[in-house]
Amino acid sequence: MFALIKTMCHPKEFFKPGFRRMTGSKMILLWVVLLLFSAMCKADEGDDVDPCDEASFECPKPNGNFADPCECRRFFICNSYVPTKILCPARLLWDDRKKECTYANEAECGPVEVEEIDEEKEKIEEAPKCDPELCQLPYCLCSKNGDDPPMDPESIPQFILLMIDGAVNTNNFDYYESLLNNTDQAEEKRLKATFFIQNEYCNYYMVERLYTEGHEIALSSVTGENLQRANVSVWRNEFSSLRDILVKFSNVSPEDILGVRAPRLKPGYNEQYQALIEEGFIWDSSVSTLALDPPVWPYTLDYKIPHDCRVKSCPTKSFPGLWELPLNSHFVGDDTGGQCPFVDQCVFSFQSSDDVFGWLKEDFLRHYETNRSPYLLSLHTNWFLTKSQDEGLHKFVDWARTQDDVFFVTATEFLLWLTDENLGQGSKTSYKTPPLLTERKLSCNTPNSCELPHTESNGVESLRYMKTCRDCPQVYPWLKDLGEQN
Known part of the structure; x- marks a missing residue:
């Protein structure tokens, strides 16, 4: 009897010698009974699967963010049906309707039924190719290949648009101040930079x-995490919070x-750009190109992006009036140093400061001597850690600065020039820095030093430090939290 029961739940036992000696009619009857009990055994085995075990989670769609069915703080990011577990920050829960982490009294815990995507509608909404007759400055700019001035x-x-990514702190501030020293410089030759701030540290x-x-x-982001596959709500939360x-x-x-x-220079498909529109931003600089000669000009996203993207998550829909300032990959003729959207990603290990200067100058002249597209000089703190660089x-x-037709400007100052109604009426040496949009005055000389509790995404309690002219908050500022909560 034991052997029979064992066979019923483990059909391979049927093929052992003891069972093969049965007569034909008995064999058929036993085989029917065996199939019935085998199905029952499998059902029993399925009952042993814990639906709250994260290893048992199955993505309902190939890509997207989906609620954990048992834990409201937990959700999964699915990529080609492969789930990755994510925890909302402390004090927040996952709202599966809005697809974002929010406060407990606002969260609709999931799972919420996934709506079907109308693929035909998605296809129709793809941005059309450039139409120069319809796309006219100051509201629109496009060209067939992206390189027409x-x-x-x-x-x-x-x-020249000097762009620096990351948190500003004691590790890099002196480097920035030294480079941006504008003492005794005429206003039009003052060095301006654009800083993409990250919250951490x-x-x-x-x-x-x-x-x-x-x-x-x-803005870069609050968390510094890769948001490439995040939805619109996550992008909006990062940008609005910062x-x-x-x-x-x-x-x-x-x-x-x-x-x-975008953090890590990884655009977030159409979702990032929809978030920018909804949050009222004017421009983006997340798209990088391959090595191009001549380089591409900035453009609005009314039409299809006119070049191949280095990172394959660029927007495909139309976002009228939103400016893109693409990062043309840096390189020189003999490929010394490599090709890189951030100059600190190129390699200058064995070169002197004169070699680095010559490399930057040759790279710059590819813009200066062709279509005069703005030279985006993007870098991180680690550039300054090598003395020769x-x-x-x-x-x-x-x-x-010695060139009478070269000017260091911020991203917005460049766009103000490009969209000015008097564009083209002055000479290439007559550029004047526009006045600041708002009055700026340092609010203190001695800031407050704040030691603040912070809960990591994995629930671990830690301390963060920050300085501000404002009163210290109660906790470290984070997503949807300016630190004013108990």
């Missing part, structure tokens, strides 16, 4: 100093926070 290059000033007093000195403050933090703790006017760059950049800046 808006007017004769001989009359275009050469703009940021000194908000130093950000305020940069802001009051005339530099542009733009904007609120900068307004409160760095006294940056919200009217001056106009642009963003730091000194080479200073030499390049000093040389560029």
